[in-house]
């Protein structure tokens with residue numbers, strides 16, 4: 001019997017991880033802020049796939065609430081075999097003009113929560129010699145697109161580094177780096193994405209299936225979709241000044 005804990009398990013990629021993992025028979029622990037929506041998803045999955053689904057409402061930007069999720073992961077009596085650090089959002093603002101508290105919340109959810117939850121989950125997995133962590137990063141981490149990019153860059157490098165540290169234990173850590181995927185993400189961030197061409201869009205079921213397959217193969221970095229495999233290779237090997245120019249939103253010229 002396998003148990004997976006998924007943060008942001010109510011919408012988008014997290015909801016799809018929950019669906020595909022329940023469909024293969026995993027028990028689930030779902031984490032998100034909206035308690036009613038969590039319970040609704042849990043009831044639906046439990047009924048459809050006959051698995052046990054636990055809900056853990058928590059705002060991962062709040063240290064006390066994050067600690068409750070850490071405790072759940074450290075509970076050796078109820079082992080979690082797969083941790084999916086998926087919850088996230090984008091601030092969609094220029095750094096100097098933006099709300100600093102919102103930046104801090106973004107860093108707390110995208111980076112601090114990933115750091116602390118991975119630290120809570122791995123020791124038990126290593127002791128059992130099985131399991132692992134999928135950290136949902138982004139192809140944005142390969143470019144210089146603002147604080148969101150910077151946070152996702154951290155998630156990818158962190159995952160690669162920790163994966164090396166657990167090598168040979170039977171445990172794997174994979175950074176999932178999707179490109180634009182149809183979820184609630186862009187609407188929540190107030191991003192205008194209508195102008196993007198069709199070829200740039202991925203669907204959550206394909207992204208999650210690719211991530212689970214790459215995790216099974218022990219790949220440290222998973223980039224779903226042929227178009228993003230090409231683009232991320234270009235972003236990684238092209239001269240950095242070119243990448244900076246292509247990816248950075250330039251703010252207004254500041255004088256004085």
Ligand SMILES: NC(=O)c1ccc[n+]([C@@H]2O[C@H](COP(=O)([O-])OP(=O)(O)OC[C@H]3O[C@@H](n4cnc5c(N)ncnc54)[C@H](OP(=O)(O)O)[C@@H]3O)[C@@H](O)[C@H]2O)c1
Nearest residue numbers: 008010011012013032033034060088138180181183184185
């Ligand atoms: N969609 C894309 O194009 C794309 C591309 C690359 C990477 N990603 C990454 O994929 C991950 C999932 O995003 P998505 O596209 O699936 O977005 P989504 O559809 O907006 O879902 C976000 C999920 O995260 C939860 N969440 C947000 N803030 C939270 C907080 N403070 N504490 C706990 N849970 C929180 C939300 O539930 P509540 O609101 O109830 O808390 C929801 O379940 C993110 O890490 C994102 O950065 C997305």
